[in-house]
Amino acid sequence: VAEVITSDLRRSGRFAPIDEAKMLQKPTDGADLDFQDWSFLGVEAVVIGRVVQTGDNTYTLQFQLFDVFGRRQLVGYRMPASRGTMRGAAHRAADMIYEKLTGIKGVFGTKVAYVTARRQGNGRLYSLVVSDQDGENEHTIMESTDPIMSPAWSPDSRQLAYVSFEGNKSSIFVQTLRTGNRFRVSSKPGINGAPAFSPDGRKLVVTLGGVDGNPDIHVLDINSRQTRRLTTHRAIDTEGSWSPDGRYIYFTSDRSGGPQVYRISANGGSPERITFEGSYNARPRLSPNGERLAMVHNDRGNYRIAVMDLDKKNLLVVSTGRQDESPSFAPNSDILIYATRQGRDGVLETVSSDGLIRQKMASGQGDVREPVWSPFPRF
Numbered sequence: 001v002a003e004v005i006t007s008d009l010r011r012s013g014r015f016a017p018i019d020e021a022k023m024l025q026k027p028t029d030g031a032d033l034d035f036q037d038w039s040f041l042g043v044e045a046v047v048i049g050r051v052v053q054t055g056d057n058t059y060t061l062q063f064q065l066f067d068v069f070g071r072r073q074l075v076g077y078r079m080p081a082s083r084g085t086m087r088g089a090a091h092r093a094a095d096m097i098y099e100k101l102t103g104i105k106g107v108f109g110t111k112v113a114y115v116t117a118r119r120q121g122n123g124r125l126y127s128l129v130v131s132d133q134d135g136e137n138e139h140t141i142m143e144s145t146d147p148i149m150s151p152a153w154s155p156d157s158r159q160l161a162y163v164s165f166e167g168n169k170s171s172i173f174v175q176t177l178r179t180g181n182r183f184r185v186s187s188k189p190g191i192n193g194a195p196a197f198s199p200d201g202r203k204l205v206v207t208l209g210g211v212d213g214n215p216d217i218h219v220l221d222i223n224s225r226q227t228r229r230l231t232t233h234r235a236i237d238t239e240g241s242w243s244p245d246g247r248y249i250y251f252t253s254d255r256s257g258g259p260q261v262y263r264i265s266a267n268g269g270s271p272e273r274i275t276f277e278g279s280y281n282a283r284p285r286l287s288p289n290g291e292r293l294a295m296v297h298n299d300r301g302n303y304r305i306a307v308m309d310l311d312k313k314n315l316l317v318v319s320t321g322r323q324d325e326s327p328s329f330a331p332n333s334d335i336l337i338y339a340t341r342q343g344r345d346g347v348l349e350t351v352s353s354d355g356l357i358r359q360k361m362a363s364g365q366g367d368v369r370e371p372v373w374s375p376f377p378r379f
Contacts, residue, residue: 001061005047035068044069058080059083062077075100106332110133113128113160114129114131116368118365128160141160142182153375155199163192186204194207206240214236243263247265251271252283253271260281274293277297280297283296290310302321303325304324305317305327337361
């Protein structure tokens with residue numbers, strides 16, 4: 001538990017946990033805490049915790065967070081756990097500590113989905129994988145020798161939509177994670193791509209293109225399978241995503257000559273161009289608080305992740321790779337995950353939305369791509 005909490009806080013880039021060997025005392029109860037000792041070390045906050053076994057496979061994880069300079073307790077909490085849920089309980093404790101000290105909601109208890117591609121014989125084996133946000137606890141949700149693309153979380157984190165090329169044609173599936181049950185929601189002739197759930201979870205924005213191959217943005221009702229076409233342009237319109245309030249859909253279009261981000265009312269109407277800086281802006285993704293827009297931006301010949309402040313309209317390049325792709329915001333709107341290249345393979349990185357804190361994420365074997373961060377879990 002101590003290891004999980006320590007590594008969560010260290011990996012956030014906002015904390016520097018001190019080495020156990022440097023500690024002047026190791027109290028197991030708040031009453032034993034000597035604030036003077038910790039202030040000598042320049043420590044600002046101390047976490048004390050213990051795991052108490054209460055039954056055969058039942059435990060209580062309890063912890064306290066103290067402000068050294070204020071000499072007071074900030075948080076005291078206990079939660080039940082089993083061997084199987086202990087890691088999740090430790091992530092939740094780290095979330096509470098992080099939020100108390102930064103004022104930003106922690107995301108250590110959230111998940112990430114991504115696609116891996118590994119060589120298998122003469123072909124490749126594609127896997128849709130879900131892991132904890134630290135790359136641990138990987139589960140393969142779906143495996144195929146045909147490509148899998150564009151995973152997208154439902155708002156309640158219980159389902160994933162994705163594109164599969166089984167039978168040599170593109171189809172969009174929705175799969176329930178707990179049961180593994182999945183159903184096909186779109187397999188029209190031509191292109192079926194880029195699904196993203198509406199904030200209420202009842203609809204998907206999708207890219208459909210008939211046999212003529214001209215892709216447009218459509219809204220698909222998951223229950224009825226009815227689709228409503230939003231764009232009708234000879235350009236390529238793709239990669240739709242919803243604004244958090246459900247009023248707008250942001251998408252990529254090359255109608256102005258090169259890929260740029262546009263938005264259109266979810267009820268239809270005329271699209272409005274959003275990006276003007278540079279010759280290439282694609283794959284728009286909104287932050288959950290609706291304040292920022294992440295995209296892939298051509299930065300002097302390198303494809304990098306950029307974040308636009310929707311209010312001020314300024315664009316900030318936050319990644320440093322040559323071929324970065326698939327940005328996705330964490331549910332606290334403070335961090336992004338994206339895919340970048342390391343040698344011949346794709347790997348995952350996270351970056352704070354101000355570009356200051358960048359971390360590599362431990363993730364699956366082979367070529368890893370198309371990461372997408374889950375919403376906050378609903379317990």
